[in-house]
Amino acid sequence: MIEPFALYVHMPYCRHVCPYCDFNVYASATPPENAYTAALIRELTAAAEDDAWHGRPVGSVYVGGGTPSLFSVAAIGTLLDAVAHRFPVAAGAEVTLEANPGTVSQAGLGGYRAAGVNRLSLGAQSFQPSHLSTLGRDHQAGDTAVATAAARAAGIANVSLDLMFAIPGQSLADWEADLATAVGLEPTHLSAYGLTYEERTPFHAWRARGRLVPVAEDDEAAMAEAAVVLLGRAGYARYEISNFARPGFASRHNTSYWTGADYLGLGAGAHSFNQRPAPGRRWVNERTPAGYLAAVERAASARATEEHLSEAAARAEFCFCGLRMTAGLDVRAFHRRFGTSLEASFPHLRGLVSDGLVEVAGDRVRLTATGLRFADAVSATFV
Numbered sequence: 219m220i221e222p223f224a225l226y227v228h229m230p231y232c233r234h235v236c237p238y239c240d241f242n243v244y245a246s247a248t249p250p251e252n253a254y255t256a257a258l259i260r261e262l263t264a265a266a267e268d269d270a271w272h273g274r275p276v277g278s279v280y281v282g283g284g285t286p287s288l289f290s291v292a293a294i295g296t297l298l299d300a301v302a303h304r305f306p307v308a309a310g311a312e313v314t315l316e317a318n319p320g321t322v323s324q325a326g327l328g329g330y331r332a333a334g335v336n337r338l339s340l341g342a343q344s345f346q347p348s349h350l351s352t353l354g355r356d357h358q359a360g361d362t363a364v365a366t367a368a369a370r371a372a373g374i375a376n377v378s379l380d381l382m383f384a385i386p387g388q389s390l391a392d393w394e395a396d397l398a399t400a401v402g403l404e405p406t407h408l409s410a411y412g413l414t415y416e417e418r419t420p421f422h423a424w425r426a427r428g429r430l431v432p433v434a435e436d437d438e439a440a441m442a443e444a445a446v447v448l449l450g451r452a453g454y455a456r457y458e459i460s461n462f463a464r465p466g467f468a469s470r471h472n473t474s475y476w477t478g479a480d481y482l483g484l485g486a487g488a489h490s491f492n493q494r495p496a497p498g499r500r501w502v503n504e505r506t507p508a509g510y511l512a513a514v515e516r517a518a519s520a521r522a523t524e525e526h527l528s529e530a531a532a533r534a535e536f537c538f539c540g541l542r543m544t545a546g547l548d549v550r551a552f553h554r555r556f557g558t559s560l561e562a563s564f565p566h567l568r569g570l571v572s573d574g575l576v577e578v579a580g581d582r583v584r585l586t587a588t589g590l591r592f593a594d595a596v597s598a599t600f601v
Contacts, residue, residue, distance in 0.1 A: 222277030222308050222311065225476035227258060228485030229283040233318070236354040238413060242487035242505055243284045254507065257295045257514040259300045261484050266304040266520035270492045271482055272513035274304045278312040278471035281335075287317035291329030298334040308570070312470045313340055314378075316564025319365040320357030327365075337376040338369045339407075345399040348393060349385045349389045366403045375466060378407035383441040384433040385413055394448065401452040410445040411460050412438055415439035421554035432596070459542050459593055477548070478540045478555070486510035497556065498530035500525050516520055518566075529556070533563050541576075555559035568601060 230242055253504045265271050267278035279301060281294065301307065306568035314337040315330055327338070340360040344350050350359060362379065369377050379400050383393045400408060414424045414569065415432070424430040433441075444457055454462035458476065461469065474481055487505040491498065501524040504510045527535070533556055540547025552560045560583065561567055567583070570576040575589035575596050589596050 220274050221480065222275040223271065224471050224479060224481040225276050225305075226280045226471075226481060226483045226488060227279070227281045227286075227297065228483065229254075229281060229286040230486045231288055232283065232285045233288070233321075233356055236352070237424070238353060238415035238416070239282070240419050244287075244507060247383060249288055250507075250511075251293050253511060255289070255297055255509050258297055258484050261520060262300055262304055262516050265482055265484070270480075270494065271305070274305065274399070275308045276301060276311060277308045277479075279307075280314045280316075280471040282314075282316045282339075284316075285318045285321060286315055286323040287326070287580055292324060294330055294335065295333035302334075302581045307455065311375075312337055312468070314343065314471060315527055316347045317365065318357055319361035321582050322365050322368060324371050326367040327369050327374060336374060337378065338365075338374050339378040339380065340365055341506050342370075342383045342400065343378045343389075343395075344385065345396050347390065349396075352385055352387060353382070363403055363458050376560065377403075377405045378409065378469070379403070380409045380411070381445075382411050382413055383445070386430045386432060388414065388433060388441075389435060390440050390444060394444055394484040397445060397448045401454075402411040403450070407463045407469060408449060408454055408459070409461050410449070411441060416427070418570060437567075442591075448534060456544055458544065473543070477551070478536045478539060479538040493555070497529050498527045500527070532556070534600045539563065540587055541583075541589075541593070541597060542598075544580065544584065544590070546582040551581060570596060570599065 219511075226242070228242065228525075229249075230248040232243045233247055234245050235243055279298070281297070286294070298313065313335050316336045316339045319340050319342060340362055343353055343355055345359050345362065347359045350357070366377050366379075367558050381396055381400055387591050415425050421430060425431045425432060445462070449462045450456065454464060456467045458472070461472070478493070480492045481490060484505065486503060486507045486509070489500060489501045501521050503520040504513045504522045511518045533552075536546055536552060536555065549560050556563065567576065571578065574586055575592065576583060577586050585593060585596060
C-alpha cells in the first residue's frame with residue numbers, strides 16, 4: 219500500500235497582524251492573489267514529479283495562514299483543482315480552509331464548498347469584545363456565530379473553532395462563558411490554546427514593559443482544566459493536549475503531524491517532512507512572500523534550508539509528538555520505523571511510569587492525567 223501524505227498550503231496574508239502572533243504572516247488588505255496562486259501551483263507541479271511524493275495519495279489538505287479566506291473562491295478552486303490533477307486524492311479526504319470569522323459570507327462559503335472544501339476552521343479566540351480588543355482581532359464578537367451558521371447553510375457541516383485563554387484581564391468566569399458560547403454553536407471540533415508571549419511579538423515587548431500583565435499561573439491552570447471538564451461534559455473528547463472533538467471529527471490533518479506521517483508544505487515559509495531517506499528529513503521554504511515568489515519563478519522550488527535528522531532526533535520527535543495525543547504513541551509503529559523497542563531507546567520511560575506521569579495501555583504509551591498537566595516537562599525528557 220502506498221502511504222498517503224498530508225498537504226499543507228500556507229497563505230501568509232492577513233488584513234492586519236495581531237500583536238500576539240508569531241506566525242509567518244504579513245499585513246495586506248489585497249494579497250497578490252494571481253501571482254501567489256500561480257506560484258503555489260508551480261511548486262505543486264514540481265513536487266508531483268519528485269520521487270518523495272510522486273503518485274502518492276493526498277490524505278488531507280489544509281489551507282492555512284494567515285487568512286486564506288482573503289483569497290477568492292476562484293483562487294481556492296484553482297488550487298484544489300491543481301491538487302486533484304497532480305495527485306490521487308484519497309476518497310473522503312479532509313479539506314480544511316482557515317478563516318477569520320469576519321471575512322466569510324454564505325455565498326463565499328458555498329463557493330468554497332463547491333470547490334472541495336469540507337471543513338472550516340474559524341479563529342474565534344473569544345466571544346467578548348474586550349478580549350478581542352486586547353488580542354487585536356479585527357472581527358466582532360458576534361461574527362463567529364454568523365460564520366458558523368453560514369457554513370452550515372453552505373453545506374460545510376464540519377466546523378472547528380479556535381479559542382484562546384489566559385488573555386490579559388480574562389477571568390475564569392470569562393473563559394467559562396466563552397466555552398459555553400462555543401458549545402452552544404455546536405461545532406464539531408474545538409481547539410483551546412493558552413496565550414503564549416512569543417519573542418519578537420508586540421505582546422512579548424509589552425509584557426516586559428508592564429503594559430500587559432499575564433494571567434497568574436494558577437488561574438491559567440484552572441482555565442486549562444475548565445476546558446477539559448466543560449467540553450467533556452458537552453460531549454467533546456480530548457484527543458490531543460489542546461484539541462477536542464465530537465466522535466469522528468478529530469482533525470485528520472493535524473493527527474498526521476503528531477503520528478510522524480509525511481507532509482508536504484507549499485507556500486512562503488511552509489515546512490515539509492519526509493521519512494525517507496531514513497530516519498527522515500525536513501525542509502523549510504523561503505519565509506517572505508517576495509522571496510518565495512522569486513524562488514519559485516526561478517527554480518519551481520522555494521526550499522531555503524534542509525535538515526537530515528539524526529536517529530536520536532527522529533526517535534525523540536516521534537515520542538514527544540505522539541505523547542501530545544491522549545491515545546499516546548504507538549509502540550509497534552515506533553519499532554517498525556526504527557527497528558528497535560521504545561524501552562531500549564528510552565530507558566528512562568520506566569521512571570516516568572513509576573512517577574505516575576506516563577502509563578502503558580496495550581500497544582500505546584500515553585500521558586496520565588498528571589502527565590498531561592506537565593506535558594512539556596515530560597516531553598523534554600525525550601530530547
